[in-house]
Amino acid sequence: MLYDHPIYRPLGDMFVDVEFGDELHLALNFRVIGLNLSLTKQPIPGVTETVPSNRALMIAYDSSVVRQAALIDALREREEEATKLRRAPSRLVILPFWYNDPWSDECAKAHGAPNNMDYLAEINNTTVDGVIAAHSGTEWWVTSVGFQPGCYQALSLDPAFSVTAPKYPRPRQWTPERILCLAGKITSFYPVRSPGGYQLLGRTPVDLYDPLQRNEVFRDSPVLPIAGERHRYVPIDENAYKEIRQQVERGDYRYDIEEGEYSLDDYLARLDAVQVGVV
Amino acid sequence: MMLEVVSGGPQTTVQDLGRPGYLHTGMPPSGAFDSFSLRVANLLVGNNAGGRYLVGRDPGDAGLEVLLLGCRLQATADHVIAVTGGDLSPTLNDAPLPMWRSILVHPGDMIAFTTPRRGVRAYLAVAGGIDVPPFLGSRATNVRAAVGGIEGRGLKPGDQIQVGTPAKPTSVLVGRSWPEEARPAQGNPWTVRVVLGPQDELFTPESVETFLNVDWKLSPISDRMGCRYIGPKLEFLPRPDYLIEQAGSDPSNIVDDGTPLGGIQVPSGLEPIVMGADVPSFGGYAKIATVISSDIGVVGQGKPGDIVRFRAVSVAEAEEIGLAKEALLTESTVVEV
Numbered sequence: 001m002l003y004d005h006p007i008y009r010p011l012g013d014m015f016v017d018v019e020f021g022d023e024l025h026l027a028l029n030f031r032v033i034g035l036n037l038s039l040t041k042q043p044i045p046g047v048t049e050t051v052p053s054n055r056a057l058m059i060a061y062d063s064s065v066v067r068q069a070a071l072i073d074a075l076r077e078r079e080e081e082a083t084k085l086r087r088a089p090s091r092l093v094i095l096p097f098w099y100n101d102p103w104s105d106e107c108a109k110a111h112g113a114p115n116n117m118d119y120l121a122e123i124n125n126t127t128v129d130g131v132i133a134a135h136s137g138t139e140w141w142v143t144s145v146g147f148q149p150g151c152y153q154a155l156s157l158d159p160a161f162s163v164t165a166p167k168y169p170r171p172r173q174w175t176p177e178r179i180l181c182l183a184g185k186i187t188s189f190y191p192v193r194s195p196g197g198y199q200l201l202g203r204t205p206v207d208l209y210d211p212l213q214r215n216e217v218f219r220d221s222p223v224l225p226i227a228g229e230r231h232r233y234v235p236i237d238e239n240a241y242k243e244i245r246q247q248v249e250r251g252d253y254r255y256d257i258e259e260g261e262y263s264l265d266d267y268l269a270r271l272d273a274v275q276v277g278v279v
Numbered sequence: 280m281m282l283e284v285v286s287g288g289p290q291t292t293v294q295d296l297g298r299p300g301y302l303h304t305g306m307p308p309s310g311a312f313d314s315f316s317l318r319v320a321n322l323l324v325g326n327n328a329g330g331r332y333l334v335g336r337d338p339g340d341a342g343l344e345v346l347l348l349g350c351r352l353q354a355t356a357d358h359v360i361a362v363t364g365g366d367l368s369p370t371l372n373d374a375p376l377p378m379w380r381s382i383l384v385h386p387g388d389m390i391a392f393t394t395p396r397r398g399v400r401a402y403l404a405v406a407g408g409i410d411v412p413p414f415l416g417s418r419a420t421n422v423r424a425a426v427g428g429i430e431g432r433g434l435k436p437g438d439q440i441q442v443g444t445p446a447k448p449t450s451v452l453v454g455r456s457w458p459e460e461a462r463p464a465q466g467n468p469w470t471v472r473v474v475l476g477p478q479d480e481l482f483t484p485e486s487v488e489t490f491l492n493v494d495w496k497l498s499p500i501s502d503r504m505g506c507r508y509i510g511p512k513l514e515f516l517p518r519p520d521y522l523i524e525q526a527g528s529d530p531s532n533i534v535d536d537g538t539p540l541g542g543i544q545v546p547s548g549l550e551p552i553v554m555g556a557d558v559p560s561f562g563g564y565a566k567i568a569t570v571i572s573s574d575i576g577v578v579g580q581g582k583p584g585d586i587v588r589f590r591a592v593s594v595a596e597a598e599e600i601g602l603a604k605e606a607l608l609t610e611s612t613v614v615e616v
Binding site: 001011022048053054057060062068149151152153193223 | 299300301304305306331335336413424473477525533534561562571572600605
């Protein structure tokens, strides 16, 4: 559900949530991004940082500068601006992935699960190549970055994209680092070795989190993904994987990033065209 | 100018007030779990006590967060130190070390934490502050992300902890004490105040009442990321089909949103988890309430088996309590003895 007006939910005395709805939908996340842009361009005194999620903007504030009640009043004045955002700056990050890689296969087997790409192909009535073609054939919209440094969630910008799978019934104890994964409508990423329950798609030779900040893309932050950017995943083979990984470790890999913007209306028009649902 | 680690105990980490400003990248704030106690220790030894935790931007000087018993440190020079926070029966050369006051230690002196009496986390500040390379503006250790502090890990035997240059001469830094009435209340049972929400409406009203009225027991499966409490199962209201499909089949599942410091997730209605200083920035479980800023440190002082009672306050009350506690943290509260 996309609310007519956001709901302001207190998170104690250091945070307030501006919640635009309760479900996963690009139109809803666009409002989150819209409010975030508004607060970046024209900050409200006392707001110390903001955290976009799928459906809400979490706002940290210093109560010695602004009380939550006054902050909510100030935020209400930004509602219209957030709701009316139709185009947002959105860079396109192109990332190489070795789909159906051996590490994912080994990890699934170690946890008593079948090869996850075989499983995805089976439950979606397609082939492994079909899953790869569909997943790499769409742009992905990063709704939120977090959980752990460099992890993110992304939604397909192709309303016809339909590959889906449930999470593991019991979460894995570990997942190798730099693994792309999927559950429900969401594509996500394991930047470092960690537990998890999403289905494993493939591995990238490229770092999206580097605490040593070696490459220039990490100059301002050790985490590359930002909410509101788009991704496209390019399938690569073992040889390309090894070659790119060497470049990354030498520190001379050139990230493929194009500045740009994205139109919500273009998406909604395509959504109407495939008639998979309405807001 | 340094302290040498003889034993790190279960987990002793370098902490300051953390690295806020990176929550949108998934980087937890980290920093002292009981930030008030670290700031008092820093004040007592003449260090920079920093700004407000999480919403301030001055991490202050770094000290040590000592968990439970077993940590042993040897001085290699004259140092003014202060120990605050949980009472872990600290000793200096096997004699009781007075807490909440600045004292002078000499080369060869042994500081040890021997028995947790009240609380589980003690803070040791040393005049000049602990000098490790900052990461994203903070020296705080995050063991899970392996960043900050000494190589992103807890202290181990043989580590040599470098200490900066004190701001003032030893003579004026020794013998400063923090009055008892200005110390955080300690004890078991503990009272932890919360603001209900953001998802209390997803629980049955009876379960919200239960949450606020029973004694919760701290689980041993607790750390700086989250503290779990054992008690009755909490129940959820029925959900519409689209949320079951999008958020997950468990009644506690929500479409992921931001997780604040102090947020209380209740996966499957079992064992509420209060998110601590190493909080992940989002999650997919309903959060019944949020611990108020002044009581985050209380959560960090619980010992497994301790009883905690959650009490609801309003946002305005939480803000008043937080600001009143903040106002204590000035030089004028320090008593010269």
